[in-house]
Amino acid sequence: MTNAIHPLANTFAPTGELRVAINVGNPILARRHPETGEPEGVSIDLATQLAQRLGVPLKLVVFEAASKSVEAVSGEEADVGFFAIDPLRGAAIAFTAPYVLIEGAYMVKQDSPLQSNDEVDQAQHTVVVGKGSAYDLYLSREIKHAQLVRSPTSPEVVSFFLEHRHDVAAGVKPQLEAELPRIPGLRMLPGHFMVISQAMGLPKSRGDEAAAYLHQFVEDMKATGVVKQAMARHRIEGATLAPLAG
The missing domain is CATH 3.40.190.10 (Periplasmic binding protein-like II)
Structure with a gap:
């Protein structure tokens, strides 16, 4: 009522x-x-x-x-x-x-040489982000050297990242962390790249x-x-x- x-x-x-x-x-x-x-x-x-x-x-x-x-x-x-x-x-x-307030974070494969957020923005790296998401808008402004690659939606970031063998997945920190027990061989970079x-x-x-x-x-x-x-x-x-x- x-x-x-x-x-x-x-x-x-x-x-x-x-x-x-x-x-x-x-x-x-x-x-x-x-x-x-x-x-x-x-x-x-x-x-x-x-x-x-x-x-x-x-x-x-x-x-x-x-x-x-x-x-x-x-x-x-x-x-x-x-x-x-x-x-x-x-x-x-x-x-x-x-x-x-929600943290945006990076995920990489376990054997990735990347150890920190400030190492991501290099020309040889590809970063997957959900098309049109807040992370896409932010990284489109902030990333100067790495290549941004867009998955159709944010929930598809990790599967897209793995399927196409990209270097980094970017998104909602808890959403990415939830994939760790389900998919072996992945890890989070410490901290966050944005709030x-x-x-x-x-x-x-x-x-x-x-x-x-x-x-x-x-x-x-x-x-x-x-x-x-x-x-x-x-x-x-x-x-x-x-x-x-x-």
Whole structure:
């Protein structure tokens, strides 16, 4: 049951329902239930809370890759989404402050000569990254010498890296680490090459008032423990609760 209709409900949900883009390609945020296939996770919990506050029905629009989720919100085929903050995406999307922070890390084969992150950016190396992911956007700016190679989605990074015999796989640290017990002969490089700020966002065309409301919603979800509780409930490891803005 929804609450009373909020004055900004029509701004957020012009179709009458809140269409929320969910990316199940990043298990820190959302994933499909192994038995039902239905999406679950922190993103879904926050989307449910937002729809209830606005007093409108919730419609989840599920994607397998971050880039598709970005396209949906940028093109207003979805009203709200969950993204890594990036200046390129910020052209069309107004971001909140982050609600969680996630490390981006490198994986290599056990016999790789690479021992540290700063050794990766060399001309002889190929680095696999999920197409359109936050890591792709970041490394496209930062990598100067190594060659970036893009797998179709982030969950396919490791299989693509192995199948095509590339030098390095880049992505969500916990997602890469989860492959280590399953696939022998792999190891992580120590530390991280970036820390990703995961936030909510909506089309900039919805206006400053809606953007401010969404920003405050995220701050409330952090301050009241909703995000922390959701992370515990879904057994999220490898991410930390972002501090309150300001």
